Every structure is written in structure tokens, then in C-alpha cells.
Amino acid sequence: MYNINGESAMVNYPNGKKSTWTVRTASAGGRGMALEKDINTTNDSYLSDDLAVIHKKPTPVTIVKVDYPQRSAAKITEAYFKIPSTTDYNGIYKGKYIDFEAKECASRTSFPLKSIHMHQIRHLESVLRHGGIAFVIVRWVEYDETWFVEADRMIAFVDRAERRSIPHEWFVQNGALIPSSYIRPVDYLKIVDRLYFSKGGTTPDGR
């Protein structure tokens, strides 16, 4: 989530002017925040409707120095971002363990594989092996599309490793577009229902 290098290609057009090149300064806090916020809003809605209990894990940091001023809260004065050992989101839905990673993609053509750490891929693989539901959510910012990709498909692509990025077309062929509403901006459980809880069983429809 905070691989600074990964941001070098992230070019944004805040004013709608394509000729203006505004290179987003790499900010660990800022990248992918829109998608994260949307998923958090969605998870809050699931939680308050008692539909599912799914949370984002806190950002992992290594805490080096902490000040304990009298009569006030402990203040961390030196800490560093850690590479996450798992995915960002997990929880429970209809008795099943749910686990996923979410990434924004700024390119119009392909999703760089370095966005997802190899141990996150291996983690998703473990989850599948133990009977959980694992997937990846990728938002193509330029197209305003948020895709749901089952982990096994993503893993298969990564393991074949024919290229260092996944073309947009692959998502169209292998993913499912996640519906969006004001209350649930990334209503991914709709896709989970269709893929894992519909009468058709685990065979996805519509793709």
C-alpha cells in the first residue's frame, strides 16, 4: 500500500485537463484513499445492517519511539511503514471467512503486478486452501470501474507471469463489475452472493 515506487506512473488530471501533467507526490497516506474510503463506508453499512462483519486492518507500522507526556496521550514520535504480511481486509459473511485486497489503478491500459506483494498473493492462496472466500478488488480510476476478481484467477495470472502487468481487457474477461450505491459505494457482497451463495453454486454467471 505504500510502495512509493509504484506511484511514479500515477498521473492525475484534477482539472479535467489532459495536457496538464500533475504528478501526484508520493504520499503513503493518500494513495488509494478514495477506494479505501468507499470500502470502509460499504463495510460500515454491512456492519450496521448486521449483514457481515468485515473490517480493514490497521496500516502496519514499526513503532520505534514513544513519548509519554504527563496527563496526555502517548505520542509516537518515530515509526516506519511495514510491508503488510497479509491483505488489508478480512471478516465473516454468512458463516464464511472473507479475505481480500483492494488496489487502485491509475493507468488506462494495465494494472502493474507490483501493486500486490507476492506474500499477499500467497496469503490469498492459503485462504482458498483453508476454505475461505478470497478475492481482489481493483479500481480503474480513469474508467471509474471497480472490478471484483476471484483470487484463484489472479493467482493463476501471477503464476504464469507472462507479463509484469494485467491488461484492462483481462479484467473485463475475468472479473465482475461491482455495483455502487450511495450507501454502499463498493457493494462487493452482491458479487460474493452471486459467485458463492447463489443456487448455481460456485459457477459465476454473466461472464
Added chain:
Amino acid sequence: MYNINGESAMVNYPNGKKSTWTVRTASAGGRGMALEKDINTTNDSYLSDDLAVIHKKPTPVTIVKVDYPQRSAAKITEAYFKIPSTTDYNGIYKGKYIDFEAKECASRTSFPLKSIHMHQIRHLESVLRHGGIAFVIVRWVEYDETWFVEADRMIAFVDRAERRSIPHEWFVQNGALIPSSYIRPVDYLKIVDRLYFSKGGTTPDGR
């Protein structure tokens, strides 16, 4: 299948001295670290044996200020500890969602309820409602005992709220002692197996 009576008498005095009272100083950074380390070691063993995928969530912090020195890692220079909204540990075991909180208790007589936040209790309750396995691990440092308590029992105690702490005797009556080995210092899945995966089903005997 939940015969704790045989184990309840297992009280350990590390130095063999029953008369020595060692008062542990409570420090936010160091508190509960031994138990956390033991559970992490155990989880690592479960993971490397491909038995379960259970991780500790990172400590939640609010990041206020980050420095980006050139050519080196981003440095967090101001951050604060946040009250966790969920429990510390979750994952998947034998296809089931697992969720628990772990606490050390320095007292010889009672476990203060304030050690567990009310929203953590409510979180455990949600997990149960959605079909997960939820529990609390409490280490009584002075007795060198690590207890497994099913979440429903802990919740029932908290909701009755007759007192602000849980006496040691309650753990003896309601919990199960977690076995320990060098490789798995807190082998809690042994208890999970006995309670949720044995032939006796989920109906505990002996209570």
C-alpha cells in the same frame, strides 16, 4: 468433552516460592507483550504447518505527520494509539472464521473487565451471530496459566455486570487451560478442536 476439572488444579509457581509477591509494573508499550509474542510464535507454527491462517492485526494508530526524506523510507514523526474497533486476532481454521482477543492479567485474584473494551465484546458477539468461532485468551501471569474462554461465556458475564472484574475461580469453572509447548507456546487450536470439531459436537460435557 470440555472437562476442565482435571486441569483446574494446575497452578504454577515459576520460582517454586509461594510466598513471593511480584508486582508487575504496567507499561503501555510492554504490557501483554509476552503473551502476544507467544501467540505470534504459535500462529507462525500453525501457518508454516499449513494448519491455520491466523494473524495478529497491526496496532491501530492515527498517523498525523510523515516525513519523506529523499532516498530513504518515509518516517512517521507524529502518531497516536487508537482504541481498537475489533479484536487483535482473526483468521481461518478448518474453513471456519476464528476471532479472539488476548489479555494478560497481573492480579492474583481478579481480571479487570476494563481490560477488554466494550466494542470488542460487541464485536465478538457479532462474530458469533454470523457463525464464527469467538473466544478470549487470558493469561494469569502470576499463576503462569493461560485460559481459553468461549466468547458467549465472557459476554454473559459482562452483560450481567455484577462486578467490575472476573475472579480467578470463574476462569477455573468456565475456561479451559491452553496447553503449551516450545513450538506452540499457546496451542489454543487444541481447545478449538475439542470444543468445536470433536465428535461430541458443540455440546460441552462436564458443565
